[in-house]
Amino acid sequence: MVHELQAGQILARGVQRLLHEMNFASITEFIPTRGLRVDVMAITPKGEIWIVECKSSRTDFASDNKWQGYLDWCDKFFFAIPPDFSTDILPTEYGLIFADSYGGAIHRPSSLTTLNAARRKKIALNFARCAAQRLHQQIDPRI
Secondary structure (H helix, E strand, C coil): CCCCCCHHHHHHHHHHHHHHHCCCEEEEEECCCCCCCEEEEEECCCCCEEEEEECCCHHHHHCCCCHHHHHHHCCEEEEEECCCCCHHHCCCCCEEEEEECCEEEEEECCCCCCCCHHHHHHHHHHHHHHHHHHHHHHHCCCC
8 A cells, every 4th residue: 555645744754854964863743742743853963953844835834823832842943845835924033944755955044042951851862762662663563
């Protein structure tokens, strides 16, 4: 059975390819805290935490009011959009990535906010545990 990717998943794949080229570790559908699930979270070689919120259309952006809750869980925040997405409705104070299924490019950088040490440690530990559990499921689907 072939699984066709949805628009947000296509964007996430392109974002992850970009982040991989930058030597970042990333995972999708990560839960930093109860009630929040980010599209892509990455840890940079320097230990910065990036969150990328994938928006496939204007409707997708307009119907989402959770993304602002992600700002307290990262050092840098980006929106990822397809190349034909009009940027006029997106807030300009956050980073912007253009992406498709093949890759992505940072169009606008994000400003840096520094997480406090306790939150950074919590996120890094949860990130590592989540990644390890997903890898284990790949090896042993019965767990």
